[in-house]
Amino acid sequence: MLVYALRRILVAIPTLLALIAITFVLMYAAPGTPFTTEKALPPEIMANLNAKYGLADPLLVQLGRYIWCSACCFDFGPSYFYKDQSVADIIRQGFPVTLTYGVYAFLLASVAGIALGLAAAVRQNTWLDYLAVGVSIGAQVLPNFVMAPILVLIFTVWLGWLPGGGWNGGQWENIVMPVIALATSFMASIARLTRSSMLEVLNANFVRTARAKGLPERTVIFRHALRPALLPIISYLGPTFVAMITGSVVIDVIFSTGGIGMFMVNAAFNRDYPVIMASTVLTGALTILFSLLADIAYAWIDPKIRY
Amino acid sequence: MALVINKGAAASLKEVSGRSLWADARIRFFKNKAAVASLIVLVLIGLFAAFGQHFAAWSNEEINWAVIGSVETLGRPSFESGHFFGADPLGRDLYARTVQGTRVSLMVGLIGAGVAVLVGTLYGATAGYFGGRIDDIMMRIVDILIAVPYMFVLSVVLVMFGQSLVMLFIGIGLISWLEMARIVRAQTLSIKNKEFVEAAQATGVSTPRIILRHIVPNLLGVVAVYATLLVPNMIIFESFVSFLGLGVQEPSTSWGALIAEGADQMLYGTLWQLGYPLFFFVITLFSFFFIGDGLRDALDPKDR
Numbered sequence: 001m002l003v004y005a006l007r008r009i010l011v012a013i014p015t016l017l018a019l020i021a022i023t024f025v026l027m028y029a030a031p032g033t034p035f036t037t038e039k040a041l042p043p044e045i046m047a048n049l050n051a052k053y054g055l056a057d058p059l060l061v062q063l064g065r066y067i068w069c070s071a072c073c074f075d076f077g078p079s080y081f082y083k084d085q086s087v088a089d090i091i092r093q094g095f096p097v098t099l100t101y102g103v104y105a106f107l108l109a110s111v112a113g114i115a116l117g118l119a120a121a122v123r124q125n126t127w128l129d130y131l132a133v134g135v136s137i138g139a140q141v142l143p144n145f146v147m148a149p150i151l152v153l154i155f156t157v158w159l160g161w162l163p164g165g166g167w168n169g170g171q172w173e174n175i176v177m178p179v180i181a182l183a184t185s186f187m188a189s190i191a192r193l194t195r196s197s198m199l200e201v202l203n204a205n206f207v208r209t210a211r212a213k214g215l216p217e218r219t220v221i222f223r224h225a226l227r228p229a230l231l232p233i234i235s236y237l238g239p240t241f242v243a244m245i246t247g248s249v250v251i252d253v254i255f256s257t258g259g260i261g262m263f264m265v266n267a268a269f270n271r272d273y274p275v276i277m278a279s280t281v282l283t284g285a286l287t288i289l290f291s292l293l294a295d296i297a298y299a300w301i302d303p304k305i306r307y
Numbered sequence: 308m309a310l311v312i313n314k315g316a317a318a319s320l321k322e323v324s325g326r327s328l329w330a331d332a333r334i335r336f337f338k339n340k341a342a343v344a345s346l347i348v349l350v351l352i353g354l355f356a357a358f359g360q361h362f363a364a365w366s367n368e369e370i371n372w373a374v375i376g377s378v379e380t381l382g383r384p385s386f387e388s389g390h391f392f393g394a395d396p397l398g399r400d401l402y403a404r405t406v407q408g409t410r411v412s413l414m415v416g417l418i419g420a421g422v423a424v425l426v427g428t429l430y431g432a433t434a435g436y437f438g439g440r441i442d443d444i445m446m447r448i449v450d451i452l453i454a455v456p457y458m459f460v461l462s463v464v465l466v467m468f469g470q471s472l473v474m475l476f477i478g479i480g481l482i483s484w485l486e487m488a489r490i491v492r493a494q495t496l497s498i499k500n501k502e503f504v505e506a507a508q509a510t511g512v513s514t515p516r517i518i519l520r521h522i523v524p525n526l527l528g529v530v531a532v533y534a535t536l537l538v539p540n541m542i543i544f545e546s547f548v549s550f551l552g553l554g555v556q557e558p559s560t561s562w563g564a565l566i567a568e569g570a571d572q573m574l575y576g577t578l579w580q581l582g583y584p585l586f587f588f589v590i591t592l593f594s595f596f597f598i599g600d601g602l603r604d605a606l607d608p609k610d611r
Contacts, residue, residue: 018451141592143543145550145563149570149581157574246458253551254570265551268462276462284455 005296012292017067019284024063027273053078076278081270087278094260097167098248101175101257105182106241113187114233117194121202121229122221132191139188144247148181148254165256178251186240193236198229227301234297238290245283332528335605342601345594352591356409364389365400367407368558374398379576384583393579396572404560405583411472411561412542412588415479416595419541420534422480427487428530432522434488435495436514446492449485457482457544462553475554479541487533494529495522528606535599539592546588562588 041049049055055062069075076087113136120132142150155177156164168174201207202225210220249261256262260279267275326334337343365371371390375398384393384401392401434445461478468474498504499522507521546563548554555561562584569581 015447015451019455022451022455137593137596140596141539141589143547145547146566146585146588149566149573152570153573153578153581249458249551250547264462265553268465268553280455280460283458287453 001299004299008292008295012288016285016288019288020067020070020281021063023277023280023284024066025059027277028059028062070278070281076281077274079267079272079275081267081272081275087274090263090275091260091278091282094258094263097257098245098252098259098261101178101182101251101259102241102244102248104175104179105186105244106237108179109183109186109240109244110190110233110237112183113190114194114230116187116191118198118221118226120191120195121198124199129195132195136188136191136195139184140192143185144181145250145254147184148177148250151177151181152254165254167257174255174257178255178257181254182244182247182251186244190233190236190240193233194229197232198225201225201229204228231298231301234301235294238294239287241290242283242287245286332602332605336601339601339604341597345597345601348590349594349598352409352587352594353413355587356406356413359406359409360403363400363403363406364391365403367399367403367560369400369403370398371400372398384579392583393577395568395580396575396577401565401580401583404565405587408560408562408565408584409587409591411555411559412545412563413591415476415545415561416538416542418476419479419483419544420537423483423487423537424530424534425484426480427484428491428523428526429518430484431488431491432495432518432526435492436499436518436522438496438499442492446489449488453485458548461548465548465553472555472559475545475548479545482544483537483541487530487537490529490533491526494526498522498525532599532603532606535595535602539595539599542588542592542595 057065066077069077074088076091078086079090082090116132116136120129123129152164155162162173162177166174207220207225210224211217215224245260248259249265251257252259252261253265263275264279266272267279360367371388371394374388374390374394375396384391388394390400390402392405395401395404430445430449434442460482461475464478464481465474504517504521507517512521542562545554545561546566549561549563550567552564552567555564565584566581566588569578569584572580
């Protein structure tokens, strides 16, 4: 178990390094420099600027420095667009906001999704099952960028219950809609996954044995069936969390919550390469971290798995 | 089904033509009412995308100067004005634009799925068939590429090479095949030790031919199911990118771009701008998901 975890960590590190290298080379190859302006700058000034930001060094030196600085000191360099801010400042400012509603949405999606799927599987082919399946199919075609405007239309424009945007230090009125918009489609996927894997487990022999020896239904479901049924969901939760961070871009744009997503979109429009790179590397690192955690959790929960 | 030992009965059975796996699957698929209904809806949407512009009173680039400034009243959906779906704040006909957006979105979905089928199947089948070191390296590459947040890759590509429809297709093609490669590889691992593969190896069939003629045809069920489910995901992905303004550029459009415009205008009482594109988006996704589910039930007897 420990050996397995260590080996997975050892594999994860070169993956992350390769990811950083690929992104960096892509950026390096991108045409134009951040200092390209309407008016051509004199060559001496260009040379000075390049020297100041270290852009005159060979590619490998730049790459090495980037990896060293970003990994050790969380230093992603200065933003090219927001002149007075470093990329690390921007991340520090936006990430807590994203994380706040991201974690709520993640909890809502997984708890509600598992509960819905569980209810549907236990009461298969009853109205509860049809309702749950209907809800989860309906929610699947409502990705966050569709859900968000619909929520604003209903709760802000028609009913006037909730503010249509802003963060306001994280008041609950401002959090409700971003969380629901972000969570809906993931909740649907988790519910579908839970239902099908629970159905499979409920038909397994050991569940029949548990029932045959007269255990109460509650014990059969929660003690015997639930744990193996949750295995596929655990490996789905890792990518889900990362997809939510990516999805937060839409939330930030629609609700003006001021999370990191807004900076990412603006960076893409403004050719703010360091910010795009930092968000790519951060999200990639999160992806790797979560798939690592999922794999280890998997091996821990299911002792049958040998790698 | 009927295990016949009696010789006379066996002779009479010969005249009954056998049902192939595919014929069986077709029968199962057409018993699924939701899937068949979805298929019909999808055909209608395809016809709408292909021929819809012939029924439009306005082209997608014409501007109806009369409605600008009073879109909320004059730009309502109506048959008299020729704006079946209403007009947008720039006086353009929403019906024509919805036809155009439907085309782009469907094309994105189909191209994404097509690339996934071609590249993903071959890549996954090759990795799975060879196994060992080659498999390790090939799948490690996929692992790394999957860890790259595709949203940003696409925005980088679009920023670097300019935002055009072709770049959007390339970007989506780059991403779509990864998951397919994983699924196909896993499936290949499970069939590569079967007797028919061994027979092909024993009779000296070349390796590329074994992969193409013996492995790949046996994967088609899984590939078909996954490709159908991939189409809506690619449509969602493109709409997501276009919603943010990084995807298709004016005067071209897609469902995502139209939904974004509609969401912007929703406070001004022109709800048809959100409603019509959203309607097409939602029913198309529904149809693809139902057809994918139907195909899975039809092709994967284990799940029945």
